[in-house]
Amino acid sequence: MSKDFHLTLLFFLTFTLAFSQDFIIKGLVKDDKQNPVVLANVILLSGDGEFIKGTVTNDQGFYEFEDVTSGTYNIVASFIANTVESSSISVTENSVLKPLILQSAQELDEVVVTQKKPVLEQLADRHIFSVENTALSDGDIWDVLKRTPGVMVMNNRLYINGSPNVNVMINGKLVNLPESDIINLLTGSSASNVEAIEVITSPPAKYSAEGGLLINIKMKKNLVAGYNGAVFNRYTQGVLPKHTLGTDHFFKGKKIDFSTNYSFSHNRNWTRYTDITTYLENGIWTAEQKIIDKKKSHNINLFLDVQLNEKNTLSVTSTSNLSPNGNTDYFSITDINTIDGDLAARLDGLNVLKDDTYNTSNYIDWVYKLNDKGAEITTNVHYTYNDSKQNQVLNNNIVQGFTERTSENTLNIASDQIINLFSAQTDLTLPLTKQSVMETGFRVATINSEASIIQSGFDDSVNGISPTGSGLFDYDEQIYAGYVSLNNNWESWKLNIGLRAEYTDTEGNLDMSASLNATSYFNLFPNMALSFKKEKNAFYLKYYRRITRPRYNSINPFQFYLTANSFYEGNPNLKPAYSDYVQFDYVYDRDYKVALFVNRKSNEQAQQIIQDNETSTLRTQFINLETNYFYGIDASVSKELTSYWYLYALVSHYRDKDSFTDPNTNTIVENAIWTTFIRANNYFTLLKDESLFADVTCTYFSPYIRGNSKFESYSKVGLSFRKTFWNKDASISLGIEDIFNTGNTLSTRNYLDQRNSTSARLESRLLILGFRYKFGNTKIRDNSKKKNTDEGKRL
Structure with missing residues (x-):
């Protein structure tokens, strides 16, 4: 049978199978004088106290919970400082409960409703890491990601399952920022607003096939009616000081849920590099570089939900980052020695880079409920604008000796890159049976990147120096995508399968070149996540195929200089990369896990x-x-060892094999190694009132590879504390990163005619101090989840 026939049959079944029946719970909240309580907070809990969903009463004091499955529940209602809890109720049909009575004499200092669930929760296609009640809550989000199970941070890059192709989302919205600016955004955002970190290891078909795996940062959503807020301050001392100051604000009314947070960061970073290169017959060059980076960043996030009526909900999300007047100084001293070790020349360089960056990403979501059984249509429109300007002055002086390989000059470089991203997506969710839900949708995206450069002061007589005097590179991309997925949930089995199709059309035009670089390609991206649970045993099998399109700054054909003899440049001929990943997990008693995985990549960038x-x-x-081949085994434990000690430990052993073409000799070279990664996170809750939290993290990496580079082993140990006081409205934190200063890296490239190494010494040992104070109506802690699904494109 043809592929079209199977697709037609699937859609026919979608509309002919009956919808499932869930239940509705209704009730009334009154005070002790029998008056209805307006805007009372009502929470639905499972029989074992787990949070299910929350709402508020209307102007007649009524509340309603829809789409409730059969089971045993409790209901908690509260208003100001008063609370009441229902007796246990069994739901097997639509239910109208007797009124809940709030007694005015019942005064409580604080009512805290928390989810009783493990810190690490394993699902078929993802795992969820809750950061509440740990010492991480007063840190920033970047620090939380460093400690999230399944996530690795190396040289300020995120890795999942050994892959650096990781996309970051906030509330299901892709953060459309370059990697360096994502770090600025997350280091300036308080972790106190984070409910959980979702590591999506098998992305559903509704997400774009772009990139690798997904990290979804689920922010808290205000459940308590009224207004509350917080201020926070964070100071970090490395070689240079860094400082972040911010504020959060939440408001919830009957139909409006609004939150915003703003932070200002003043970061000063210090880094040293040592490059040693043996140019065969041309001597040994040793370059000592010191980099001082100073940047001030303004980050603001806005989240607005408006319930227009029972069927329509409108959401607006905006994330913006402004980093004006950034300044980076590169100081370098290069010694040129003969093969015999004699000093032939010494170069002194100063590279001053000034940059201004502005980025804003804006989303509008509209959700329309087709019926009370879970059928709905979701439409999302997204726009991102990114502007990055750089001005560079590079001075190079020969302070001793003489060399024909370089000259004294002053290089002036000015560049600007403006990127506009637009996308629109519509999704349809249809329950087919009580156990099965189908999702389908269509997406279109257009991207334009315009990069310009003006360069002067180069000595054209020096071989290898051939910069573009001025140029304009214009890049356009259109993506059209459609998908269908089926999510099945039986008593012991869960199966999520999907297929996504994407057509891409690109066109790159360099104004100095007569040729036009245009490509078009069509690809299918299947995914599957299967799980089976019986008693204490759980089995998971997942597969996905992904694409990584070139980042826009990596295809610009311009040269940018670090020193007179060290530069980086874009590659307009860079191809998209494809990845096929398979993983099998066995989990015992929710705490012990063994995983086997294999990943094959083609055209990996x-x-x-x-x-x-x-x-x-x-x-x-x-x-x-x-x-690129990547396969191995993981063994981990995530367990509450005592009432005050929670442990997550992982040992990963894998084989990484890269093969690449050496551009100098056109020879295919293979780089392969077995690597072991060990990690242990310890979370402690201390004191009788559980007001002191501690976090101890240990990390070890044996030698590993990336492309043509081999990295030596390194290790890190970190310690942090958080203490709450003033009825938990305030908290202070203290932390030390990389206590023994062993987190530096050394990479080498020794093959064919390549003989060079790089030693990187970043500010990895840091002292961190934090303070946070909450104010307003904070008597009920929020546990409501905001679930949005959308993604943008890469920068």
């Missing part, structure tokens, strides 16, 4: 450092690897 022995230059450029 890797940033390579390549030396040119003839011109004595180092070029950094993204290239496509020929193949």
Whole structure:
């Protein structure tokens, strides 16, 4: 049978099968004088106290919970400082409960409703890490990601399952920022507003096939009626100080839920690099570089939900980052020695880079409920604008000796890149049976990147120096996508399957070139997540196929210089990469897990450092690897050892094999290694009133590879504390990162005619102090989840 026939049959079944029957719970909240209580907070809990959903009473004091499955529940109602809880109720049909009476004499200092669930929750296609009640709550979100199970941070890059192709979302919305600006955004955002971190290891078909795996940062949503807010302050001392100051605000009315947070960060970062390159017959070049980066960033996030009526909900999300007047100074001293070790020349360089960056991402979501059984239509429109300006002045002086490989000059470089992203997506959710739900949708995205550069002051007589005097590179991309998925949930089995189709059309035009770089391609991206649970045993099988399109700044064909003989440039011929991933998990008693995984990639994009022995230059450029294989085994435990000690520990052992074409000799080179990664996170809740929290993290990485580079092993130990006081309205925190200062990295490239190494010494040992104070109507802690699904494109 044809593929079209199967697709037609699937949609026919969608509309002919009957919808399932869930139940509705209704009730009334009164005070002790029999008056209805307006805007009382009402929470539905499972029989074992787990939070299910929440709402508020209307102007007649009535509340209603829809789509409730059969089971045993409790209901908690509260208003100001008064609370009442129902007796246990069994739901097997639509129910109207007797009124809940709030007694005015019942005064409580604080009512805290929390979810009783494990810190780490394993699902078929993802795992969820709750950060509440840990020492991480007073840190920033970037620190939380460093400690999230399944996530690794190396050299300020996120990795999941060994892959750096990771997209970050906030409340289901993709953060459309370059990697460096994502760090600025997350370091300036308080973790106190985070409900949980979702690590999506098998992305459903409704998400874009772009990139690798997904990290969804689920922010809290205000449940208590009225207004509350917070202020926070965070100071970090490394070699240089860093400071973040911010405020959060939440408001909830009958039909409006609004929150905003703003933070200002003043970061000063210090980094040292040592590059040692043996240019065969041209001597040994040793470059000592010190980089001081100073940047002030303003981050603001806005979240607005408006319930227009019982069927229509409108949501607006906006994330913006402004980093004006950034300044980075590169100080370098390069010694040029002969092969015998004699000093032939010494170069002194100063590279001053000033940059201004502005980024804003805006989303509008409209949800229309087709019926009370879960059928709905969701439409999302998204727009991102990114503007990055750079001005660079590079001075190079020969302070001793003489060399024909470089000259004294002053280089002036001005560049600007403006990126506009627009996308629109419509999704249809249809329950087919009580156990099955189908989702289908269509998406269109258009992207335009316009990069310009003006360069002067270069000595064209030096081999290897051939910059573009001025140029304009215009890149356009259109993506059309459609998908269908089926989510099945039986008593012991769960099966999520989906298929996504994407057509991509790209066009790159360099004004100095007569040729036009245009490509078009169509791909299918299947995914599957299967789980089976019986008693204490759980089995998971997942598969997905993904694409990684080139980042826009990686395809710009311009050269940017770090020193007179070290530069990086874009690659307009960079191809999209594809990844096929399979993983099998066995989990015992929810605490012990063993996972087998294999990942095959084609055209994987890797940033390579390549030396040119003839011109004595180092070029950094993204290239496509020929193949990449990644397979291994994980063993982990996530367990509450005592009433005050929770442990997450992981041992990962895997084989990583990269093959790539050396651009100097056109020879295929293989780089392979077995790597072991060990990690232990310890979370402690201390004191009788449970007001002191501690977090101890240990990490070890054996030697590993990335493209043509091999990295030596490193380890880190971190410690942090958080203490609450003033009835938990205030808290202070203290932390030390990389206590023993062992987190530096050394990479080498020794193959064919390549003989170079890089030693990176970042500010990894940090002292962190934090303070947070909550105010307003904070008597009920929010546990409501905001579930949005959308994604944008990459920068």
